[in-house]
Amino acid sequence: MQFGAAAIGLGGLGQLALEVLVDLEGVELVAGADVAADARDVFEREFDAPAYADHESLLEAHGDEIDVAVIVTPHTLHYEQARTCLEAGTHVYLEKPMVTDVGDAVDLLETADREGLEIQVGYQRHFHPGFAEIKRLVDSGRIGDVHTANAYLGQNWIDLHEGTWRVDPSLSGGGQLYDSGSHLLDALLWITGGTPRSVAGHMEYADEDEDDRIDVNSSLSVRLEADGENQDDGRSILAGVTVSGDGVNLSPSEGYAIWGTDGRVTFDGERIRLEERGATVYESTIEAPTDFTTLTGAKLENFLETIAGDSEPEVPGDVGLQVTALTEAAYRADREKRRIDVQSLIENAREDRL
Numbered sequence: 001m002q003f004g005a006a007a008i009g010l011g012g013l014g015q016l017a018l019e020v021l022v023d024l025e026g027v028e029l030v031a032g033a034d035v036a037a038d039a040r041d042v043f044e045r046e047f048d049a050p051a052y053a054d055h056e057s058l059l060e061a062h063g064d065e066i067d068v069a070v071i072v073t074p075h076t077l078h079y080e081q082a083r084t085c086l087e088a089g090t091h092v093y094l095e096k097p098m099v100t101d102v103g104d105a106v107d108l109l110e111t112a113d114r115e116g117l118e119i120q121v122g123y124q125r126h127f128h129p130g131f132a133e134i135k136r137l138v139d140s141g142r143i144g145d146v147h148t149a150n151a152y153l154g155q156n157w158i159d160l161h162e163g164t165w166r167v168d169p170s171l172s173g174g175g176q177l178y179d180s181g182s183h184l185l186d187a188l189l190w191i192t193g194g195t196p197r198s199v200a201g202h203m204e205y206a207d208e209d210e211d212d213r214i215d216v217n218s219s220l221s222v223r224l225e226a227d228g229e230n231q232d233d234g235r236s237i238l239a240g241v242t243v244s245g246d247g248v249n250l251s252p253s254e255g256y257a258i259w260g261t262d263g264r265v266t267f268d269g270e271r272i273r274l275e276e277r278g279a280t281v282y283e284s285t286i287e288a289p290t291d292f293t294t295l296t297g298a299k300l301e302n303f304l305e306t307i308a309g310d311s312e313p314e315v316p317g318d319v320g321l322q323v324t325a326l327t328e329a330a331y332r333a334d335r336e337k338r339r340i341d342v343q344s345l346i347e348n349a350r351e352d353r354l
Helices: 012-021 037-047 055-065 075-087 102-115 129-139 180-192 292-308 317-336 342-352
Strands: 003-008 027-033 068-071 091-094 119-121 146-154 194-205 215-226 236-244 253-260 263-267 271-276 280-285
Touching: 003 012, 003 055, 003 075, 012 027, 012 037, 012 068, 012 292, 027 037, 027 055, 055 075, 068 075, 068 292, 075 091, 075 102, 091 292, 102 119, 102 317, 102 342, 119 292, 119 317, 129 180, 129 253, 129 263, 129 271, 146 180, 180 194, 180 215, 180 236, 180 253, 180 317, 194 236, 194 317, 194 342, 215 317, 317 342
Parallel strands: 003 027, 003 068, 068 091, 091 119, 146 236
Antiparallel strands: 146 253, 194 215, 215 236, 253 263, 263 271, 271 280
């Protein structure tokens, strides 16, 4: 199957994603869009395709040639760009997070369903061999019914992104939790097979200005509801989430511990350790490729195969909805100093659209 592709967002990450996209079989890069003239110049030179200052102009000029749109732009721009593409009859691949508003996420899913189009989110841990192995161990019942989990992420995020759009809430939607923290929340939900039900949390900010607050450190208490095939449906999973964006020049670190009725599995990004009841221990070190090019290629291949009807989506739009709802609920929990019902945010957004 042949695909005409549009690229919206031609900066550093977008450029890297495009280098992977154009090497996939059956893809023709038709055009790109970016607000930055320099990025447009590089795109036209590197990919021999026209670039536009906005996505509306791109679609107006090439809408009939475009089957898929790859959107790699600041977070708060995702909704308008994705919706316009869907309304133009284009399948959409969005880099994470899907959007920064629960109502916008609901609207995109409803629009995609109405138009018969695919929308997927770029959470690459679904394609990482280490995360896939933890998921396999949990789903196979090796640790029994999951009841508790812990996830952490730490990096020198605030210094690394100083002066960029990532520390501008009008473009990022928030701070560290909506940036790399979004990967952490997605992985937690995916590995445990849980649906987020409620969250309480505390956050620390780089700037206490109410209109310009960037969260750097977050501590969340999340209640999930187990709904996996090998879980006791309806069982609560209690999870602790810690995100630190003030890593003081330390190397990025990320880790997970999942406890079940029959054992525990942990993963630190390189090594998996499984401890089963009776002191049976299994350890594995991930040696398969986990670089950006490999994982991005897997994400985009799955997106195209799903559209062609040859595969099921690994990261469907509902995944983005659940992560967005959990993130928004966490911000509200800190702001209002109370536990927030995550699913109520989704239900209210759907009711508002009736």
